[in-house]
Amino acid sequence: MSTVTATRPTPAELSPHVGVGEGIRQTMTLAWRTIVQVRHNPWELGDFSIQPIMFVLLFTYVFGGAIAGSTGEYLTFALPGIIVMNMLFITMYVGTGLNIDLTKGVFDRLRSLPIARWAPMAGRIIADQVKQAWSIFLLLVIGFILGFRIGTDVWSLLAAVGLMLVFALAFSWVSVLVGVLAKDPEKVQLFGFTALFPVTFVSNVFVPTNTMPSWLQPIVEANPVTILSDACRALMVGDDTAGTQWHVASATTPAIQSMIWAAAIAAVFAPLSVWALRRKV
Amino acid sequence: MDHAIQAEGLVKRFGKTTALDGVSLSVRTGTVLGLLGPNGAGKTTAVRIFATLLRPDDGHASVGGYDVGRQAHQVRQLVGLTGQYAAVDEMLTGTENLLLIGRLLGMPRPAAKQRARELMSDFDLAGAADRAAKTYSGGMRRRLDLAASLVGRPSMLFLDEPTTGLDPRARNELWALIRGLVAGGVTVLLTTQYLDEADALADEITVIDHGRVIAAGTPDELKAKTGSQKLVVRPEDESHLPVVTSVVAELTETTPEVDGARVTAPVTDPAVLPAVVRRLDDAGVLVTELTLRGASLNEVFLSLTGRPVEDETDSESEGRPA
Numbered sequence: 001m002s003t004v005t006a007t008r009p010t011p012a013e014l015s016p017h018v019g020v021g022e023g024i025r026q027t028m029t030l031a032w033r034t035i036v037q038v039r040h041n042p043w044e045l046g047d048f049s050i051q052p053i054m055f056v057l058l059f060t061y062v063f064g065g066a067i068a069g070s071t072g073e074y075l076t077f078a079l080p081g082i083i084v085m086n087m088l089f090i091t092m093y094v095g096t097g098l099n100i101d102l103t104k105g106v107f108d109r110l111r112s113l114p115i116a117r118w119a120p121m122a123g124r125i126i127a128d129q130v131k132q133a134w135s136i137f138l139l140l141v142i143g144f145i146l147g148f149r150i151g152t153d154v155w156s157l158l159a160a161v162g163l164m165l166v167f168a169l170a171f172s173w174v175s176v177l178v179g180v181l182a183k184d185p186e187k188v189q190l191f192g193f194t195a196l197f198p199v200t201f202v203s204n205v206f207v208p209t210n211t212m213p214s215w216l217q218p219i220v221e222a223n224p225v226t227i228l229s230d231a232c233r234a235l236m237v238g239d240d241t242a243g244t245q246w247h248v249a250s251a252t253t254p255a256i257q258s259m260i261w262a263a264a265i266a267a268v269f270a271p272l273s274v275w276a277l278r279r280k281v
Numbered sequence: 282m283d284h285a286i287q288a289e290g291l292v293k294r295f296g297k298t299t300a301l302d303g304v305s306l307s308v309r310t311g312t313v314l315g316l317l318g319p320n321g322a323g324k325t326t327a328v329r330i331f332a333t334l335l336r337p338d339d340g341h342a343s344v345g346g347y348d349v350g351r352q353a354h355q356v357r358q359l360v361g362l363t364g365q366y367a368a369v370d371e372m373l374t375g376t377e378n379l380l381l382i383g384r385l386l387g388m389p390r391p392a393a394k395q396r397a398r399e400l401m402s403d404f405d406l407a408g409a410a411d412r413a414a415k416t417y418s419g420g421m422r423r424r425l426d427l428a429a430s431l432v433g434r435p436s437m438l439f440l441d442e443p444t445t446g447l448d449p450r451a452r453n454e455l456w457a458l459i460r461g462l463v464a465g466g467v468t469v470l471l472t473t474q475y476l477d478e479a480d481a482l483a484d485e486i487t488v489i490d491h492g493r494v495i496a497a498g499t500p501d502e503l504k505a506k507t508g509s510q511k512l513v514v515r516p517e518d519e520s521h522l523p524v525v526t527s528v529v530a531e532l533t534e535t536t537p538e539v540d541g542a543r544v545t546a547p548v549t550d551p552a553v554l555p556a557v558v559r560r561l562d563d564a565g566v567l568v569t570e571l572t573l574r575g576a577s578l579n580e581v582f583l584s585l586t587g588r589p590v591e592d593e594t595d596s597e598s599e600g601r602p603a
Contacts, residue, residue: 014347014355022387029384037372040413105368109429112332114357115385281334 023116030110030123034097035130048093048135052086053142059206060146067207068244072147077246079143080160080236081205081229083136087164087171088200088225090135092192094128094172095179099188102180102280111281125172132168136161151240156251160235163258167228170262173269180276200225208245224261230254285310285437285468286331290340293326293492300326302492303340308485313459313469315483315500317476323492324472325365328441331470332362344437361430365442369425371415375406378414378425382432393432400428404458420451427458438462440471444478456481476581480504488585496585503581505549512553514561515543515570525568528560547584548573 018026038044056079064074101107101120110120140148150157175188182188202216203225209217220226233241234251241247248254286308293301301323308314316324329335330342333353341348347355369378376397383393401410404424409417414425423443430438440459444452459482463469473479479486480500488496488503496503504510512533516525525544529537532553537546548554554573561568 014358016352017354025387026385029381032384033370033373033377033381036377037370040372040374101370104371105364105366106370108329108332108334108364109362109368109382110385111334112357112360112362113382113385114354119385 018114018116023119023122026115026119027122027126030120031126031130034124034127037097038131044093048086048090048131049138051089052082052135052139055082055086056139056142056146063206073244075143075146075148076151076237076240077208077233077244078206079139079148080232081203081225083139084164084167084225084229084232085200085203085205086135086139087132087168088196089192090131091128091168091171091175092178092188092196093131093175094124095175095177095182095188095192096185097124098176098179099182099185103184107281121176125169128172129165129168132165133161136164149240150236152235152238156235156238159251159255160232163228163231163235163255167224167258167262170266170269173266173273176273177269177276180273180280199223203229204246205229210245224258224265227254227261228258231258283309286314286342286344286470288327288331288340288342291327291330291337291342292339293323293330293335293337299492301330301337304489304492304494305340306487306494306497308468308470310468311463311466312484313463313471313482315479315486316470316472316489317474317479317486318472318489319474322489324489325441326492327489328362328439328470328472331356332360332439333357358433359435360437360439361433361435362439363423363427363430363441363443365445369414369422369429372413374411374413375417375421375425376401376410378429379432382429386433388432396432400431404428405454418451420447420454423447423451423455424458427455431462435467437468438470440469442472442474445474452478477575480575488581490586506584510548510551510573510575511545512548512557513543513545513570513572513574514557514568517567517569521566524564524566525561528557528564532556532560543570 056075059078059082060071060075064071064078068074068077098107098121101110107120111117175192178188178191182191202220203223204220205225209220209226212220230248231251231254233246234248234254284307286306288307289305291301291304292299304323304327306314306316306327316327318324326335330337331344331349333349333356336350343349344356345359347359349356369375370381373381376394379397379400380393383396384390386393388396398407398410401407404427406421406424406428409421414422417425427440427443443459444455447455456478459469459471463482469482471479471482483500485499486497486503487494496506498506512529514525514529516522519542522539522542522544526537526539529544529546533546533548535546537544551573554571558571
């Protein structure tokens with residue numbers, strides 16, 4: 001017992017604040033923790049690996065022929081949008097994890113440690129980015145096996161991935177707010193389902209905008225999911241969509257609009273989340 | 282440094298509820314202070330202020346000479362916190378939980394691993410080291426939680442109701458661990474709802490109720506003040522009740538309560554028990570029950586405040602995330 005109970009002699013002078021380098025190291029440790037959680041919890045891995053694969057398979061083979069004439073062509077249009085949609089769903093894990101920490105008291109333990117105040121949040125968001133990158137990679141591989149081909153070049157593809165990761169970063173703040181406000185982790189998931197499903201389906205992810213009723217079209221066109229999907233389609237598929245209703249001549253405009261959306265979402269939800277969290281703890 | 286933990290006139294309000302209404306207390310270095318009170322008394326709120334998780338609306342608190350508000354980072358380097366809910370990451374294994382804390386405290390990976398192994402074995406968790414914490418029993422979780430708060434070898438420890446909800450065996454194990462820590466020189470602020478727990482562990486006790494300190498002193502002083510034990514006598518024949526009552530009244534110098542066929546009275550001197558036996562024997566009174574039992578918190582409260590404990594869970598629950 002003596003080795004365990006002996007207290008550390010208090011240094012004469014304790015450091016008054018956390019250095020940025022230390023904060024980054026702590027962030028990486030907390031990100032590691034979130035990744036280890038996935039390792040111990042394979043169903044979560046299934047959730048953000050198997051579910052998107054099912055979406056790709058279902059939509060391509062069940063609806064693809066009816067929507068685009070052939071399943072192969074449909075995959076070309078739909079895959080970039082499905083990746084975007086999946087990205088939004090995965091951001092909900094930030095909120096779920098945060099909510100578990102808050103309800104179980106882990107968040108208090110972390111706050112009682114001499115670590116950077118921003119490290120727990122930053123750690124979650126970095127871990128989320130790892131999950132995002134993994135899912136995008138997985139969906140691209142599945143798409144490739146099913147016949148999806150990149151119609152542009154590797155730089156455009158990386159730009160599309162980068163664009164989605166930045167958007168995910170911004171949208172994570174919505175998830176953080178839900179995670180703080182929800183009474184339990186299940187409510188966070190419920191929100192993910194009930195709010196994100198209409199938002200992602202009222203877009204041109206699965207069907208082109210001009211097939212929808214005219215009153216719905218302006219809503220679909222204004223939906224950031226549509227805009228980001230357009231940008232990703234243009235960056236991944238490029239001119240392969242020429243002649244289809246999904247064709248976007250240039251990625252520049254939707255990419256810039258996506259960034260503006262991301263900035264706006266972060267500008268609204270980041271302060272709101274921090275405020276809600278301060279009130280709660 | 283004489284007092285490791287000090288508070289002056291702490292006030293904390295949550296909306297209309299006043300959780301702390303001017304609490305002052307101090308803990309001498311190397312001793313255990315028991316903060317005793319019912320649910321909703323403000324115990325958790327006080328601990329959260331000391332652990333820098335909450336800012337007081339008024340008053341000061343300092344830990345190791347550092348102000349909990351302005352010098353929060355220094356305070357965090359000195360303290361370990363074990364909350365009411367066993368704040369461990371259920372998805373991680375026991376060892377990983379401790380490794381996480383060690384790494385966050387800046388230990389190199391091998392040192393953090395070594396420390397985790399050490400604590401797991403000393404806290405009797407070595408057999409479950411590589412199992413997810415969600416598979417642990419309540420007692421194991423509390424031990425892991427306590428171990429997590431000790432990774433950085435803190436010189437001060439806040440234990441918020443560490444044994445609430447544990448079975449007696451798990452409770453005794455945890456008590457032994459806490460005693461070991463104190464022997465190692467740790468200063469402890471312990472909150473509890475149980476008088477026997479405060480009695481078993483604390484050098485000094487501060488009793489709070491409705492956010493105010495209503496009594497403070499050593500366990501013996503408090504017992505002397507409240508009559509720490511209760512004498513219960515039940516005569517075989519109810520017609521002997523008046524005799525029993527007068528004997529008990531005379532020996533305890535109190536007015537005994539008669540509850541059905543039982544006579545009860547607070548006792549401060551344990552020598553009363555044999556005296557009662559002798560006198561009743563002399564009087565030829567047969568008894569079916571004759572016990573001396575520890576006063577419940579309720580009885581201490583009754584004697585300190587003149588009213589029984591009200592259970593007010595909600596006023597304190599605002600102090601922590603719902």
